[in-house]
Amino acid sequence: MTGELLEDRYQGGRPLRTLAYLFTGQRRRLLVAAVAFAFKHSPVWIMPVLTAEVIDIVVEHRPLRDLWWAAALMALFIGQNYPLSVLFIRQLSLSVRTVETNLRMALCRRLQELSIGYHRRISAGVLQAKIVRDVENVVESTRQTFDSGMAAVTTLAGAIVITAVRVPEFLPVFAVAVPASALLVVAMRRRMTARNAAFRAQVEQMSARVSEMTHLIPITRAHALETDELDRMDRSLVGVREAGIRLDVVNGKFGALAWITFQLLSVACLVGAAWVAWTGVFAVSPGDVVMLSSYFMALTGSVTALLSLAPVVTKGLESIRSMGEVLTEPDLERNAGKAEVADVAGAVRFEDVRFAYDDAPDEHAVDGLTLDVAAGETVALVGPSGSGKSTVLNMVIGFLAPTQGRILLDGRDMAGLDLRTYRRFLAVVPQESLLFEGSVRANVTYGSPDLSDDAVRAALRDANALEFVDAMGGLDAVIGERGARLSGGQRQRLAIARALVRDPRVLVLDEATSALDTASERLVQEALARLMKGRTTFVVAHRLTTIQGADRIAVMRDGRLVEIGAHEELVARGGAYAQLHAMGPLAG
Structure with missing residues (x-):
């Protein structure tokens, strides 16, 4: 990071602001990754246009050279995916792995500064979970959000721009997906946040129990208390299972509602485009019907992907709050500004x-x-x-x-x-x-x-x-x-x-x-x-x-x-x- 220590700017109560600060030093890499992703992902929204062009060439019996040009463009856009994918992955990996290392170092540094009283109050298993599990959650949620989010955003942008150029009359149909997605996010976010917090608490309790169990194994075995210890462990594991099931059910409901909503909208778009082309209400070619249907399916898929990121983002933000419990803990041994000891006689x-x-x-x-x-x-x-x-x-x-x-x-x-x-x-x-x-x-x-x-x-x-x-x-x-x-x-x-x-x-x-x-x-x-x-x-x-x-x-x-x-x-x-x-x- 910069000369300022990460823990000095960490705000567990404001996870989004903290997340932005975590990646302050990685903005250039993330920008390169975003540009590389936009180009490497372009076939997703370029191919429906070229497919529509091929269909119109066939229906209108246009010259074959138009077909060969369309095929060459398809091959070009597909081929560029490989080198740009490598560039994207390298830049994104450098960014998130650097943040991962900085976070773990900040946590370790803070643990060395916290008072002995704090370490007596907090289980070593809980602290281990924060360094291992919570940091991994932040890294993986960032990676998934960037990857899936960029895919969805670039697809949406490409589809909307090309539709505005070729068939602007269909733009209002696309706009229906936005309020629908917003309603779903608002309805489900609070429940998902609560479930993630409950699940995180159960996992931390389990980590503490596992740490305790491993230290007690010699005593447990020496006194034939294996069954008692397993019973205690079972209660903790069942708690994690139940909290995990509740979290999975909420996430599953969220995904199912999103999928049903956008599939129905996709069917409506296909039927509507076909009806417009058949009745001649305004000029829509057979290729445009296929293009609009493909775009709307891509649109619904993109919005669904964005919605599916909600639990991933929530999980990452909850982990940021969790780490904040350590990084913002005030019970520190404060040595800054105090006199250094150069020699000790021992009195x-x-x-x-x-x-x-x-x-x-x-x-x-x-x-x-x-x-x-x-x-x-x-x-x-x-x-x-x-x-x-x-x-x-x-x-x-x-x-x-x-x-x-x-x-x-x-x-x-x-x-x-x-x-x-x-x-x-x-x-x-x-x-x-x-x-x-x-x-x-x-x-x-x-x-x-x-x-x-x-x-x-x-x-x-x-x-x-x-x-x-x-x-x-x-x-x-x-x-x-x-x-x-x-x-x-x-x-x-x-x-x-x-x-x-x-x-x-x-x-x-x-x-x-x-x-x-x-x-x-x-x-x-x-x-x-x-x-x-x-x-x-x-x-x-x-x-x-x-x-x-x-x-x-x-x-x-x-x-x-x-x-x-x-x-x-x-x-x-x-x-x-x-x-x-x-x-x-x-x-x-």
Whole structure:
């Protein structure tokens, strides 16, 4: 597109205006495509004239050379179709595929900018449907509308012009089709819009259900819940089926009414032209009768084609509205105009921080937190589920901003910082490491593609991962989708290697060892110790082996900081931490 981002001009509530804007940069290609189509399609309205001429040559016994000239013209108009069809298809394809790419990139870009809260509210399956299905709907509806619309318009224009020249008395008959088509469109458009919206909602719900089902398959199979899950899926599929049937019936009624109306008009035109020629009311030759009948059939076909585009256009416009739900969503992480972070020492200070989620504004997930973390210090957050630990981590990352109070990074209020530049100095190792299908090298160097193989191997060595990577085949070994070829411990060690190559100043460990067996935990703990050395680290964990070596342990309850100190100090104090310690593994 142009220098202005598509999402900045997108108006989901005004789909026609938005559609015009989408193709702003493609106007030249579309003009070339339209001209090529008009010429390549010309035989449709030229052939009836030449056919009429051939019939009149026969009826009037005119010289045979007139017949050969008519045949040569027919061959010429038919032959030009091929090169112009290729030109038309190429220009149209370049236009719509460029818009398709721009739309998908705009959606992906917006998803990267939307807040974490938005992504928690909206199913990944719904967002996937918008990127895949809705964009395809816009592309296909545009292609069909341009193709069928150009065919109908050029046929109508050619038929009307030639009729005006040869038999102008029949122009009023052609005009009957226009109000008839308008009445049909007005009558059916509202119902079609409603049906398309209902169908789209059902498909999005189904996409979300499919995404959920695929993620739950291990749990479903492990607990023999296949029948229950299929029943849930069946209800969603039946909903799509019923909405689809209602949409198809409305579209079918629309097409049937259009076809009946224009076939009756076509019969009336043929009979009327024959009656005029037989009675001699005005001069109409036998060839003109055939021409008028052919033109009216072409006319009715063209108008029917235009009417049949109504559901296609409606579907495309509904998809534009659907994408607008993402592209105009205001819940963004706004970094424009904020100060860039060029260097991070790692000192983090929470000053009377409070945070409440949008769906529970009166309940503070973090309530009055004041905490000063020195650069290079390791602070562990412990407490029961719902105590606010994960919320604190998300505020450290910058996913969430305090609703009250402030967080300072090296003495600077994070509210005024470009968080994208801050995160270059941040690394996160979550409970479930996020790997993608590809090589070990691609996963470890994600975000740092220029690293040498020596640097990657050094990070793998420090992460206790080099041995199993070499056994798999080295840096080019493919790990499978989401690291399917690796054990949980191996996935975590690759995630640690990825964090090591970033050389972060601030580190967030979110239950990084909770899902591991004892042997894997030991290897991961050794790797984490190397990773944490000299870095400001925030740890959430429920295993004592992970947290007792922290410089300080912060105990949280109901969003409040109730106790803080070193492991031995807190145990000796006999307070909240000592109670959790006595219970065994800390609730995470």
